[in-house]
Amino acid sequence: MASDQHKRPHKRTSTQLLTSKVIHATTELLEENGPQAVTIRAVAARAQVAPMSVYNHFDDKQGLLHAVVEERFAIMTRALRDISEYDPLARLRKAGTIVHELMQANPRCYQFMWTTQPGPEARNAFTQLIEIVRYGQAAGAVIDVEAHSLANAIWACVQGAFSVEFLYGARDSTSSDRVTQVNYDALLDLIERGVRTSDDHST
Structure with a gap:
């Protein structure tokens, strides 16, 4: 039980880090070339994360733009x-x-x-x-x-x-x-x- 309690904060921190990286990447793409430049794959590549991770947290392009x-x-x-x-x-x-x-x-x-x-x-x-x-x-x-x-x-x-x-x-x-x-x-x-x-x- 104690080990689970120690793992949970780390998991939340990892999720927050991923979210921050993805939003930052989306912001950069939006600022560079407008909303048409924002795609799941482009954001994943810029953030250096797996596309599925972006899907899991933001669903789609509109979710990314909404987060920004x-x-x-x-x-x-x-x-x-x-x-x-x-x-x-x-x-x-x-x-x-x-x-x-x-x-x-x-x-x-x-x-x-x-x-x-x-x-x-x-x-x-x-x-x-x-x-x-x-x-x-x-x-x-x-x-x-x-x-x-x-x-x-x-x-x-x-x-x-x-x-x-x-x-x-x-x-x-x-x-x-x-x-x-x-x-x-x-x-x-x-x-x-x-x-x-x-x-x-x-x-």
Whole structure:
């Protein structure tokens, strides 16, 4: 009995390691060539595991892509939850900066994420944005409208800006990170002005 108890943690760790390797391999393939590059065999080869191991844990290609999307949104959720800025508008802007940095690091992944049906982690990430909006409203710095609706509008602005940025960058090799950042900063300025309470519009 004691030997069985010692084996179980090792088995769980091996499963977690396999899952991590497969998700990492899927993310790389998705980022390099889009979702069409993701197949069971391609992922297995990249992760250096048997194809049957991938089937056993993820079922099919859609299972692999779903796992990547969930992991990316989980990373976003943790990053948004860890924001420490006290000032409500600074906190909101930090959220926008974090999301943009994540999307720039894995643009194809995030472009794909926006086209999928939201799962639990996507909803968790959105919930963090709602909480940031509510934090600003409680402090009197953000306009008093339904928090979910306001967060949805902000989410749509950021998502739309990134989609345009992604398409523009794919077509124009002369675009620069500096120009992209200036444009995104302008969007964050616009969002900030739009959500401020009337008392703060003069600034």
